[in-house]
Amino acid sequence: MASITLCLINQKGGCGKSSTCFHLAGAFAASGCSVLLIDADPQGSLSQGFMGSDYVENLPGNKTLAAIFDEECFFLDQQQLIQPTGFEGISIVPCNQHLAKFNVPEPEKAGMVQYSVKEFLEQHDNYDVVLIDCPPNLYQCSWNSMIASDYVVIPVPPEDFGTQGLRAVHQAIDNARRLNPGLRRLGHLVTRYDKRLLVHRSYEERLRELYKEMVLDTVVPEASAFKVALACRQPVEYYSSKSAAAERTRDLAAEIVSRIAERNKKRMVGA
Template sequence: MVKAGEPVAGSKQGAKKPAEGDTPIGPTGRPYHGFPTPPKLNGHGPARIIALCNQKGGVGKTTTTINLAASLAQYGRKVLAVDFDPQGALSAGLGIATHDIPTIYDLLLDSKRDPQEVVVSTAVENLDILPANIDLSASEVHLVNEVARETILARVLRKVANDYDVILIDCQPSLGLLTVNALTASHGVLIPLECEFFALRGVALLIETIDKVRDRLNPSIKLDGVLATMYDARTLHSREVLERVVDAFGDDVLETVIGRTVKFPDASVSGVPITKFAPEHPAAQAYLRLARELVARGAVA
């Protein structure tokens, strides 16, 4: 369990050391709380659906989906991860070979197909996946003339929602039809945001897209949080960007901050979450802390 004041994953610096009796201050400039281990659930479902979304690539969406899903599963939550990116990185990161199996693409095109035929169990207990491969890139062309094309993913997930406590959708780095489908199907949005200037620039457009989806397609969608990723406390740039993110989003910025570390690509190559690859590493502990924070915030049961 992560304790208040311990280092940010992958950084040589973390929360500021407090004076005797003071509350430690975290990287976001706010008090650094310890979140309790979530209580066990008496049953499972219906799932709360969360889209991990950012139109900029390389900000940690897939890494966060894999490791948050594994962390929630470790706390006894039944989790379904949905690979909604044609690159199929989520599937590969969980060790799933997708070249000869049905994928989420087949479910989008065939409304009568049972999603349970496509769900794949992973090496992590309580964690399943709806995989994807490059075929998904053709889906926008096929769906463009469909009636209510923005709600097709919602109709697919509705069939399995009662079997899980949380469904995490790994979105592709764009604001196209697939991402709009993910937002329309979701109860909440988690925005992984790299602590780098250019990553900050596009967030306003993403927030505008979420507002449009809320106004026109999904009135109940809410922002579950902004997650600072790839943070390096040794650099002034990272610290300044994180400060600007907190100024812009306030309490929507999660207290948990994910730092840079080579352990993430190492775990991806192994096809397992970092919580399984290096469970004692600060990066693994940070994602467990993120899971506890989201439960404490009410974003996850």
């Protein structure tokens, strides 16, 4: 499989960005892919999922993603930012509050800093899949992630039809495409879905009407297995591979791969 870099963006918190990155990494790794996770959210939830909150909170800035934004770390060997997670095939560049000061608004005014993640990934390109977890805003960290990515996934919980919020996300993607014309929307991903709730079913229907094929077929259900596995610091694929939650996550990984293959095929025939 050719390497893919994918970021998960939404300016809302709690919509499943970190959870999806965490569990998806497990599904990709179990299928034999090497995965690099970039934690680009100063809250560090993805890092904490693998390494625990005490460890992550105490990491010095020069052991986190913050180092790639920091002039004082210019001569640092960036390879040492990549850490094992304890799961074969999954590595992570962790982060914590040290990243916060670099996550500034108006990211497009930051000059070369806008390319920090992109340059880092160009130097460390020996992974099949790179997943970038973004903060719940569209500041420098999300901006850097979009500039470094091939694809964006927009996780959306099926409530509170704040199309306003989504519009800003799409605007930011369009803006990022000026600097990274290769960036594509892979689609919206319905997360935390409870099929028993009419409001969730109607939301999903409306989203599919609005965005058509730009909504992934796979839906991530609200499932306690995701939470419990995270609390046990294991992607659900490893915690409970037979659970419905693990199965859906494998479906999601497979759909991502097949959508990308489809896109590449169309591009090759010039469609």
